[in-house]
Amino acid sequence: METTSERIERRINELWDRLRERGAPDFRDRDDRTLRSFSLGEVAEILGVSGSYLRQLSIDGLGPTPGLGTAGRRSYTLRQINELRAYLASARPKEALKFCPRRREGEKLQIISVASGSASTTTSYYLAQGLALQGYRVLAIDLDPKGSLSKMFGYYFPDIGCPDHPTTMYGALRYDDDRVSMSSVIRPTHFDGLDLVPGTFELEIFERESTKRFDNEDLRHPDASIRMVDALKEVEQGYDVVVIHCGRGGFLTAGAYEAATGVLVTVRPQWPEIKSMGLSLYRFSHLVSLIEKAGRSVNYDFTKYLVTGHDPRDVSQQEAVALLRDWLGDDLLTATVWESDAIRQAWMKNRSLYELSAGEVGRSAYEQAMETLNSTNAEVMDLIAEVWGRPPMYVSRASRTAGKASS
The missing domain is CATH 1.10.1660.10 (Multidrug-efflux Transporter Regulator; Chain: A; Domain 2)
Structure with a gap:
């Protein structure tokens, strides 16, 4: 007789076999990918x-x-x-x-926290890779205990992690004497110039420990979040930009917001999604207010909003985008990331479009999706250039490239 665990495992194996038939990678395979x-x-x-x-x-x-x-x-x-x-x-x-474009002496490290929300994982993934392709030294940090960003980079952790051998930000943030250096939890990726701090269930240990200290030792969110700031200072000389993919954890997210020099908030142009984003902004405001009440100011170089999953032919979405532009003004990025079969196909292959050629997903869909992704990244890179006191150049270059693609 088949036991319950055996039946569940059989279903998992059947699922992965069917997904592999459709070109999806299997997490059971070793993912030694190359670019x-x-x-x-x-x-x-x-x-x-x-x-x-x-x-x-x-x-x-x-x-x-x-x-x-x-x-x-x-x-x-x-x-x-x-x-x-x-x-x-x-x-x-x-x-x-x-x-x-690497930062010069006197130019501060840019830390962009991507708030948890619609397509925040995909946004973090494409932003980190896009920056690396343009010559920036990038560190991506996954604060999601489910490791959603890490899996896209090919890092799979089926177990919950081992407190004695930390592999995530937990190792650099923990409260005991086993705290390790920030550099020891950083892993290289298949993109030259792009490193990753993976995310696993191990991150929940930090949330539990912080909660326990919060309840028993009068610890507050700012007392935990300053640890993120200190950890990043250890490696700031080696990078130009840090992209933090925020999870749902309160203490880790507070750390991401305190360390950030800029915040990127994603939203789909659909009324329920806009409402959900509005509610999440209350949490954003609350965490920042706790840091401010602790006597530490929070001054971002920018807080920007990005429309993702946009179908410009949908009338209701046109109205939603118009509302967002009227409400947010210049805080809403001009470019939007369109809903794209090419992006979905790349996701099924556990790759980004930067990793694939046009022939693998269809040239027309590939070029259209790349145009929206590159335009979004161009705006962010021009924001970074502005902070560093440099003239903008990426948006104009992306516009010229888009014109060539259209013609």
Whole structure:
């Protein structure tokens, strides 16, 4: 006779077999993923130069040596793209910021907390990868105990974690003598220049411990949240931008909001979703007020709202977006992320569109989705440039790229 646990396991196996038939990866497989190479045309678009210029550099033996495919087509890995950045910044010093946007001395680390909400995981994923593709040194932090962002990067943790060998922010935040350095919980990803602090059920240990101290030792949210600030200071010299994917935990989320220099709030243009976002803003306000009452000011460089899952042909969604623009004004990003079959297909493959080629999801849908994603990321990168006192350039570049795609 089949036991209950055996029956459940059989159902799980059947489910994964069927999903694999449709191209979805199986978490039971070891996910040693690598990032694809980028065509010469893609690299030219990323760097903002012409393909003929890159081709001539290759012919002259300048910069990294690209791979050669069929018909002599050149391609570059992301590491080689970053090597190209360093070469171009040296060869064309007047355009050094364009090619190598890493922060300079005196420019502060940008910490962007993506509030928990509609498509917040996907937004964090594409923002972190998009920044890395543009040459920023990025640290992504997953504060979701379910590890939703970590799974998208290929990190699977079927167990609840081990307090003696922490793998999440819990290790760098815990209250006892076993607290570890921030650098020890950081893991590399398959994107050059992009690291990750994974999220697992281990994070719930921190929430439970904080709650216990809150009840018994007069601990308050700010007493726990300042630990996040201190942990990030340990590694701030190694990164330009930190993207924090907030979970539902109160103490961890308070830490994300205190550490942040900017906050990104996502919302779908549907009336129930807008109402839900409005309610979540009360929680945002409450956590920030607790930090302020503790005598620590909270001054963000920006708080922006992003419309995701947008169908511009839907009349009710048009009305919802109009309401959001009237209500939020310039705080609402101009670009919206459209509802896209290409993004859904990439998600089914446990990949982002940056990791796939157009042929894997359909060229038209791919280009349209990439246009909305790149436009969103461009606005965020221009916000960062403004904070650092630099002229904006990414939105205008994204607009030119969109025009080429449309034509």
